[in-house]
Amino acid sequence: MNEINWAIARKREKLIARARIIQQIRAFFAQRDYLEVETPQRIPANAPEPHIDAVPSNDWVLQTSPELAMKRLLAAGHQRLFQICRVWRQGERGSQHLPEFTLLEWYRSQANYSALMDECEQLLLALAPTGAINWQGTDIQLTPPWDRLTVAEAFERYASLSLQQALSNDRFEEILTDEIEPRLGYKRPLFLTEYPAEMAALARKKPEHPEVAERFELYINGLEVANAFSELTDPVEQRQRFEQDEATRVGAGKPPQPLPEKFLREMHHLPDCAGIALGIDRLIMLLTEAKRIGDVVAFTPEEL
Amino acid sequence: MYSCADLKKGLKILINGEPHVIAQFDFTKPGKGQALYKCKLRNMLNGALFDRTYRSGESFEPASLEECDMQYLYQDETGYVFMDQKTYEQVTIEGDVLGDDKYFLVDNMEVKVLMFGERGIGVTLPNFVNLRVTQSDPWVKGDTAAGNNKPATVESGYTLQVPSFVEEGVLIQIDTRTGEYVTRVKE
Numbered sequence: 263m264n265e266i267n268w269a270i271a272r273k274r275e276k277l278i279a280r281a282r283i284i285q286q287i288r289a290f291f292a293q294r295d296y297l298e299v300e301t302p303q304r305i306p307a308n309a310p311e312p313h314i315d316a317v318p319s320n321d322w323v324l325q326t327s328p329e330l331a332m333k334r335l336l337a338a339g340h341q342r343l344f345q346i347c348r349v350w351r352q353g354e355r356g357s358q359h360l361p362e363f364t365l366l367e368w369y370r371s372q373a374n375y376s377a378l379m380d381e382c383e384q385l386l387l388a389l390a391p392t393g394a395i396n397w398q399g400t401d402i403q404l405t406p407p408w409d410r411l412t413v414a415e416a417f418e419r420y421a422s423l424s425l426q427q428a429l430s431n432d433r434f435e436e437i438l439t440d441e442i443e444p445r446l447g448y449k450r451p452l453f454l455t456e457y458p459a460e461m462a463a464l465a466r467k468k469p470e471h472p473e474v475a476e477r478f479e480l481y482i483n484g485l486e487v488a489n490a491f492s493e494l495t496d497p498v499e500q501r502q503r504f505e506q507d508e509a510t511r512v513g514a515g516k517p518p519q520p521l522p523e524k525f526l527r528e529m530h531h532l533p534d535c536a537g538i539a540l541g542i543d544r545l546i547m548l549l550t551e552a553k554r555i556g557d558v559v560a561f562t563p564e565e566l
Numbered sequence: 567m568y569s570c571a572d573l574k575k576g577l578k579i580l581i582n583g584e585p586h587v588i589a590q591f592d593f594t595k596p597g598k599g600q601a602l603y604k605c606k607l608r609n610m611l612n613g614a615l616f617d618r619t620y621r622s623g624e625s626f627e628p629a630s631l632e633e634c635d636m637q638y639l640y641q642d643e644t645g646y647v648f649m650d651q652k653t654y655e656q657v658t659i660e661g662d663v664l665g666d667d668k669y670f671l672v673d674n675m676e677v678k679v680l681m682f683g684e685r686g687i688g689v690t691l692p693n694f695v696n697l698r699v700t701q702s703d704p705w706v707k708g709d710t711a712a713g714n715n716k717p718a719t720v721e722s723g724y725t726l727q728v729p730s731f732v733e734e735g736v737l738i739q740i741d742t743r744t745g746e747y748v749t750r751v752k753e
Contacts, residue, residue: 265749268729272715313600353571354601356593435599436619443596461598479597486596 269565276558279550283389284346284542287366290388296342296368301331303348307519309464310508315352315516317361323519324350327539329464330525332369333493337531344368346542357554358485358544361563366545369537374492375476378538379453382480382488383408386451395548397483402548403450412456412474416442429458447481454479463503465491480540482548490538497529568626570603576743578610578629578680578688585610585629585682589665610680610687613662633678633690638671646671648679648686657686664688669724670695670742691742696751697721699736702728 288298304319308326316323325331328345335343349365370377383406387393394401417425421441428434446452455478459467462475476492494500504521512518546558556562568579575591590606603620610629636648636657645660646668657679661668670691671677678690702718714730720738728747732738737751 268747268749272727272729275714311598313595313598354593354595359593359595435596435602436621438596438599439594439602439604440619457597489597 276550280546286389291344296344299343299345301328307522310504312507312510317350317352326351330522334528336535337528341371360555364542366540366542371533371535373536375490375536378490378536408450409452420445444484451482463507466494487544488538488540493535493537495532497526501526570622573603579626580629631680636679638675659686669722694739695742696737696739699734702734705730
C-alpha cells in the first residue's frame with residue numbers, strides 16, 4: 263500500500279494557520295464596519311492591464327481582480343467594502359506566483375491611500391499579536407509607523423540607474439526586482455509610494471505632483487504583499503487611460519476586449535475613495551515562514 | 567523555437583551555439599509590470615553556472631542533443647563513468663557538468679546520456695530513484711503530526727526534507743525532476 267501523499271500532508275499545519283488567519287481578517291473588517299461582499303468571478307471584461315492576461319471562460323473571462331465590481335458598489339452608495347476572492351492571471355507561476363490565487367480587496371469612501379497605509383499597519387498587528395513577524399530567526403517589527411519611501415527615492419538609494427534612466431531604457435521592472443525589492447521591508451514593513459503616473463491606470467494623480475500617482479505597494483521581507491491607490495474618480499480621464507492601455511495590449515498582439523462601459527457610466531457617482539488589493543497567500547507565507555507560495559495552498563496546479 | 571512560456575527547470579536551449587540547461591527557474595512580475603523569467607543556466611559543456619533574466623517576447627533555440635542508452639558504472643577521480651549499451655564504449659562526465667543529477671545516480675542505473683558530438687554532457691534520469699537515508703535526526707517521540715518534516719541526507723550526499731517518521735537506514739523514493747521526497751520503499 264502507498265504512503266499518504268506527503269507533498270499534500272506536510273502542508274497540514276500551514277492550512278490550519280491559513281484558516282485561522284482568514285477568520286481573523288474577516289473579524290478585523292467586521293469590527294470596522296466593513297461589509298463583506300461577493301461579486302461574480304466570471305465577467306465580460308477586466309480593466310485593461312498591459313501586463314496582466316485573463317483566463318477566457320466561454321465568451322467571457324475570469325476576473326483578474328474584483329476592482330471594477332467593488333467600485334460600482336461604491337458608486338451605488340456603499341461606504342466600506344471588503345472581499346476575499348479567487349482571481350486568475352494567465353501564465354503566472356513562480357515561487358511567489360500562482361495562476362489562481364486569493365486576493366483580499368478593501369475599499370473605503372472619503373479616504374485616500376494614506377488611510378489605507380494606517381489600516382495595513384493595524385491589520386498586521388491584529389494578525390501578529392506579538393507585534394513582530396519572525397522570519398528565519400529575525401524579527402520584522404510591526405510597530406507603526408512603518409517606513410515610507412517613494413519609488414524615485416528607492417532608485418536613488420539602491421539602484422545603479424535613476425528612475426528616469428530605468429524608465430527610458432525599459433528596465434524599470436528588472437532594476438526593481440534585482441536591486442531594490444531585495445532591500446525592502448526587512449527590519450519593518452515598508453510602503454513604496456508615488457509610482458510613475460503611467461503605471462497606475464486606475465489611480466488618482468498626486469495633485470501637487472501630477473507626474474506620480476497616489477499609489478503604494480506594501481513590502482515585507484522583500485515580498486510585494488499589497489497594491490493600493492487613491493482611486494481615480496474622473497470618468498473622462500479613466501476612459502482615455504483605458505483606451506490607451508487597450509491599444510497597448512492589442513499592439514502587443516493580445517486579443518481585444520470590450521471596455522467596461524457600465525463601470526465608466528456609473529463612475530460619475532464614485533465618491534472620493536481608496537482601495538487596496540492584498541495577496542492573502544503571500545501574507546500567509548510571511549506569517550507561517552513559508553518560502554514558496556505553493557506551501558500555503560491545499561493544491562498547486564502541479565499537484566492537481 | 568521556445569518562448570518564455572516554455573521556460574522551466576531542465577529545459578535545454580542553445581546560447582551562442584552552446585547547449586545550456588535551466589538549473590533553476592522562477593517567474594516574477596513586480597507591481598503589475600512586465601513579467602520577468604529568471605533563470606540559473608548551466609553551460610552543459612563546461613558546467614559554468616550563471617544567472618540570466620528574460621522578458622516576454624524573447625525566443626530560444628532548442629538544444630537538440632543526441633541521446634544514447636547507457637548504464638552508469640561508477641565514479642572515479644575524473645568524474646562519472648557511463649557505458650554505451652550497444653557499443654560498450656565508455657563516457658565520463660564531470661560532476662560540475664551533471665549538477666544535482668549526480669546525486670541521483672545509482673550503480674547500474676540505465677540512463678540516457680546526452681551527447682554533443684563525441685562528448686557526454688548530461689543525463690536524462692528515470693523520473694524516480696530509490697536512495698538510502700544515511701543521516702537524519704531521530705523521530706521525536708510524540709511528534710505525530712502528519713505534516714512535520716526534517717532534513718535527511720541520502721547515500722549520494724544529497725540533502726532533502728523528509729517526513730519526521732523517516733529514519734536512518736530506510737530506503738526512500740525521490741522524484742529526480744524536483745529533487746523531493748515521494749515515499750518510503752518497502753524492502
